[in-house]
Amino acid sequence: MALVTESAAVSHVGRVRSNNQDSGYAGQSLFAVADGMGGHAGGDVASALALNKLLEIDGEYSSAVDAEFALQEAIVSANAILAEAVYEHPELTGMGTTLSALVRVGHSVALAHIGDSRIYRFRDSKLTQITTDHTFVQRLVDNGRITAEEAKVHPRRSVLMRVLGDVDSTPDVDLQVMDTRPGDRWLLCSDGLTGVVENDDIAQTLAEHPSPQEVADLLVKTSLDHGAPDNVTVVVVDISESFTGSTYIAQTVGAASRPIAFGGAQGRKATRMPGLRLHPRAAGSTEPSHFEAQSDDYLDELIDEDRRRSRRRKLTWLAGSIVVAIAIALSLLLAYQWTQTRYFVGQTNGHVAIYQGVQQTIGPVSLSHVYEDTGISVSQLPAYMQTQVENTISADSIDAAKTTVENIAATVPGG
Known part of the structure; x- marks a missing residue:
């Protein structure tokens, strides 16, 4: 029996972008995903x-x-085509694309990869990421500077170290040959999927649904359910055995499925902008979601900048904490000063006493203290007055408190 493939390709603009810059393809033996950048x-x-190409x-x-x-x-030729397009259309300066591709040949697959789109293999209920992201944060992870979890929220997670474009005539592409066997399910996708959907959820979808088309549709839907801030493209490839040759209908999705539209002036040499690959996160936005660093010097600059940012964040947090602490201390001081303008009559050591403050406490701290022990014995007072003193009698001022004491003294028999 021969190995055959069944595949599906789906691409969606997402919930934020106004145009789809991803492209995907599922064909006879070739399967690929490209994520464009350049706004x-x-x-x-x-x-x-x-x-x-x-x-x-x-x-x-x-x-x-x-x-x-x-x-x-083909990838080297595609890179040259991009450079030529920029030369002929200067308004395209700075454009680029990731590219992840798979070609099945019998029991093997040839893989090519550049950028941060990904290729996964799902085998024996286990999802394995085959490609390595060519990103700044991945290099930090590889060097032990940050963890994989920290990379997911790193402010520089969109920096690409390698892409196809108009800067490097010999792009550094990862190439490898691997085995494949019946039951393998291959997934190629742009970071519009992996940026918002966890690997465990991807694996569950790959495991639970037999149809590549159904899997591709559900993965895209899951990305949309998570907000889909970026374009999302998914290609699913199943490897199986058959007595007959494989039949296929090629699917091209995303930007590559439409006529390519060049705009702007032609015939002028492009003004080069090395080291930059970008496209807006949302319509009208100028914030880059990807850009490419072309040198290790730039990488060192980013690391130094991150260190400076970290120090600034710590100093800002410390200064903010000090300001908040001072504000809380002043509030407590003002609140305490207000309590000391209040008085009440109660008892201490069996005597009627005037207290300054309020009866509440904060933890072990009392907000009142004995202002004056009047010497009047509580036991000499009538029963009703004893009860009032024991329950305390509030006064708005020291004069009002003293007047209350005089009235209490008048109730002492023979007083």
């Missing part, structure tokens, strides 16, 4: 150009090594 000026153009190698190969070589050549 409205060219993210969709970059992913579509790269993917359309890659489609030319979809077909049969005598070995996975041949397929790996074809992937490499």
Whole structure:
């Protein structure tokens, strides 16, 4: 029996973006996802150009090594096409794209990867991330500077260290050949999925649904349910055995499924902007969701900047804590000073006494103290007056308290 593939590709603009800059493809032996960047000026153009060039190698190969070589050549050509597009259309300067691709050849797959889109393999109920993100935070994780959990919320998590674009004529692409077998399920996706959906949830969806189309639809829906701040593209590939040859209907989704539209002036040499890859998080936004750092010097700069940010955050937190502590202390002081303007009549050591303050306490701290022991014995007072003194009698001022004491003294028999 021959190994065959069943696949599905789905792409969605998400809930925030106004256009889809992702591209996806599921074909005969080739499966790929590209996530474009460069804003409205060219993210969709970059992913579509790269993917359309890659489609030319979809077909049969005598070995996975041949397929790996074809992937490499196609990606280098795609990179050159992007550079030429920027030369002819200066308004596209700064555009780029990630690219993750898989070619199945018999019991093997050839993989190519650059950027932060991902390839996963689901085998024996276990989800394994095959590719490594080419991001700033992943390098920090690899160097032991931060944990994987910290990377998810790091302010520089969108910085890409490698992409296809108009800067590097020889892009550094990860290439490898791996085995595959019946029952394997491969997932290719943009970070619009992995940025909001946890791996455990992805694995559960891959495990519970037999149809690649159903899985792809549900994964995209899950991303949408989590807010989908970015475009999301999913390609699912199942490996199975069959006595007959595989039949397929190629699916192209996202930006590559539409005609490529170039705009702006032509024929002028682009003003280069090395080291920058960006597209807005939302329509009209200028905040980059991805950009590419081209050198280790830039990486060191980012690390130093993060350290400075960390120090500033600590100093700001400390200053804020001091201000809050001072405000609380002043409030407590003013509140205490107010309590000392109040008086009440009660008893102490069997005598009628005037107290300054209020009867409440804060923990072990009493907010009142004996202002004057009048010497009047509580036991000499009539029963009703004893009860009032024991329950305390409030007074608005020291004069009112003394008047209360005089009235109490007048009730003493023979007083």
